[in-house]
Amino acid sequence: MRKDLRSGCPINLSLELFGDRWTLLVLRDIVFGGARHFRELLGGPERISSNILADRLATLVEHGLLTRSGDPSHKQKVTYSLTEPAIELVPVLAQLSAWGVRHLPATREYAARAEVLTAGGPRLWETFMDELRETHLGPGARRRPTPDGPAVAALLRLDGPP
Template sequence: MDTAPRSGCPINAAVEVLGDPWAMLVLRDIMFGGRRHFRELIAGSEEGIATNVLSSRLRRLVAAGLLTRDDARRGQRAAYSLTEAGIQVLPVMVALAEWGLAHREGERRLRVRAELLRDGGPELMAAMMDELREVHLGVPRPDPGAPRPSERPRRAYEAALTDAAPP
């Protein structure tokens, strides 16, 4: 992958890596869905990503330094992990979600996590980033006894699914 940006503009450099919708959705599913393997990413894709597209985006994200891919032995599945640069995409995701909440319609079950992150403010975002560092980089959270911040959005999502189910 050619990593030389078209210009020295930092917005251009970021867009060249993050501007592809599939790349952002793959990162979203790894961050919020806990999906780390190719098959999990395919099976859990709300948008129906094709296998060739997923394969391409995973390679690009690894080459760009946002993900790492472990070297799986024969018969094992390779796992993808966020790097520190990948984890630092979380505030960008939250900003995109806030814009989407304000300006686009969507399903309640898919909006609830974005609403929680918006309403949780910088403290929740920092706690989420610490949890991602623990899961993907092996860095212990500053307060390991504190509840996992990802549990709140997960429970809210599950509740939204229950609310949306027909009686």
């Protein structure tokens, strides 16, 4: 955590963590793209450089938004997992997406995901967050029973139509 914070204002503190060009995009690719490994994140649509990605991942781990676990048989195979505070960003990402669709020239692929998130509202966000909990925090981490029907994550993927 930076020691030279501007103030204790919660908006300022959030911007100190998320206010750079890449941090929320890295989280977006993990949340909506299902990326869990460095190489997967490196291949994102904005083409982040490897040194910036390594820095952002380290920052997210340091701030408790991601955990990092290694494969003992393969030292370079690291898996990143969301923590509960990162999963709780889903409503923020949904609102940010909705605002972007309304006010900026978003591409159809990304606008479609934002529209699904907006139409589904908090109920869909909670279901999706539970799916993320199960994937990243482990079985039994859901807060609500498994819904009938297709997984919400499949509707929100970056790599396919929603």
